[in-house]
Amino acid sequence: EAQVTQNPRYLITVTGKKLTVTCSQNMNHEYMSWYRQDPGLGLRQIYYSMNVEVTDKGDVPEGYKVSRKEKRNFPLILESPSPNQTSLYFCASGLEATRSGEKLFFGSGTQLSVL
Amino acid sequence: QKEVEQDPGPLSVPEGAIVSLNCTYSNSAFQYFMWYRQYSRKGPELLMYTYSSGNKEDGRFTAQVDKSSKYISLFIRDSQPSDSATYLCAMTFLTTDSWGKFQFGAGTQVVVTP
Numbered sequence: 001e002a003q004v005t006q007n008p009r010y011l012i013t014v015t016g017k018k019l020t021v022t023c024s025q026n027m028n029h030e031y032m033s034w035y036r037q038d039p040g041l042g043l044r045q046i047y048y049s050m051n052v053e054v055t056d057k058g059d060v061p062e063g064y065k066v067s068r069k070e071k072r073n074f075p076l077i078l079e080s081p082s083p084n085q086t087s088l089y090f091c092a093s094g095l096e097a098t099r100s101g102e103k104l105f106f107g108s109g110t111q112l113s114v115l
Numbered sequence: 116q117k118e119v120e121q122d123p124g125p126l127s128v129p130e131g132a133i134v135s136l137n138c139t140y141s142n143s144a145f146q147y148f149m150w151y152r153q154y155s156r157k158g159p160e161l162l163m164y165t166y167s168s169g170n171k172e173d174g175r176f177t178a179q180v181d182k183s184s185k186y187i188s189l190f191i192r193d194s195q196p197s198d199s200a201t202y203l204c205a206m207t208f209l210t211t212d213s214w215g216k217f218q219f220g221a222g223t224q225v226v227v228t229p
Contacts, residue, residue, distance in 0.1 A: 004158075031215060040123060042203060042221035043159070050215055058216065090158055104217075106158030 002027045006091050006107035013081055014115050021076045021110050023091030029105070031094045032074040033058070034066065036087040037109075043090065049074055081114040088112075118142050121204055121220030130229050134191035138204035138220045141185065145206040145218070148180050150189045153201045153222065162202075163189065166209065194227045201225070 004025045013019055025032065033048035035058075045058030049068040063085055065077040074093075078085060091107040121138045128134055136150075147166045151159035163178040165171045171178045179188040187206075191198055204220040 033215070033217070035219075040221055042119075042121070043205075043217075043219035045217055048215045056215060059218075092158075103161050103164075104159075106160070108158050109156070 002105065004091055004093050004105050004107040006089075006110050008110060009108065010111050012113045012115065015082055016080050019078050019081060019112075021078075021089060021091075021112070023074045023076065023107060024072050025074075025093040025105065026072065027093060027105065028071065029093035029095060030071070032068065033092045033094075033104075034064070034074070034076045035090045035092065036060065036085075037090060038087050046076070046089075081112075083114050086112060086114050117221075119204060119206060119218045119220045122223055123221050125224040125226055127226045127228060128194055130194060130196060130227055132194050132227075134189075134194050134198065134225055134227070136189040136191075136202050136204075136223050136225070138187050139185055140187075140206060140218075142206075142218075143182075143185065144208055144210070146209040147207045148178070148187050149205040149207075150176075150178060151203045151205060151219075153203060155200075159203055191225075194225075196227050196229050199225060199227050 007022045030051045034046040035043040044060045047066040049055045089110045092104045094104045119140045149164040150162045152162050153159040168180050168182045175192045177190040201222040201224045203222040207217045
């Protein structure tokens with residue numbers, strides 16, 4: 001089954017404790033991206049990757065890191081989480097070949113709470 | 116000012132009615148427009164996409180784009196309770212140097228009552 005898998009689904013942590021949210025896709029997609037979703041603000045893009053070893057900042061990259069060492073995986077790293085990073089996070093993947101992005105596949109989300 | 120504006124709702128309609136959703140945008144460089152549906156506690160799923168002005172139909176769904184007015188719409192005919200969800204508009208560019216950047220609206224919550 002084609003899917004984007006995020007882990008964990010729920011995470012409660014404390015300020016300053018480094019954490020990683022994993023994202024994996026089994027569709028051989030070149031494009032992957034991370035979003036955060038906050039009430040009233042919709043989905044905001046954090047980082048995206050066009051291919052292995054190629055990453056770019058989205059609209060809200062501050063406080064986040066990403067890496068793309070393999071095509072299937074795109075982890076999101078919070079080196080020193082703060083309460084304003086409490087949010088619902090989504091990973092997405094898509095085809096790059098068409099350059100149109102007509103279909104982004106989203107994971108089920110990770111609800112992060114930073115105390 | 117956000118690049119994409121969308122009324123958050125909630126929008127409540129009786130079963131069988133037409134649901135009308137819209138988004139406005141400020142960046143005329145957007146060329147590719149999408150509508151996603153998101154059920155509670157789930158990831159968004161693509162409903163419709165288009166890159167030209169005019170209408171595009173897919174079953175009960177019609178997407179409409181007016182690039183001159185920077186306005187896109189989604190219509191859902193014969194609405195069902197299963198259409199109750201949040202609907203997000205999204206846009207991106209088709210130029211090589213901007214491909215990969217997506218802008219989403221805040222989402223409109225729709226409730227279809229039996």
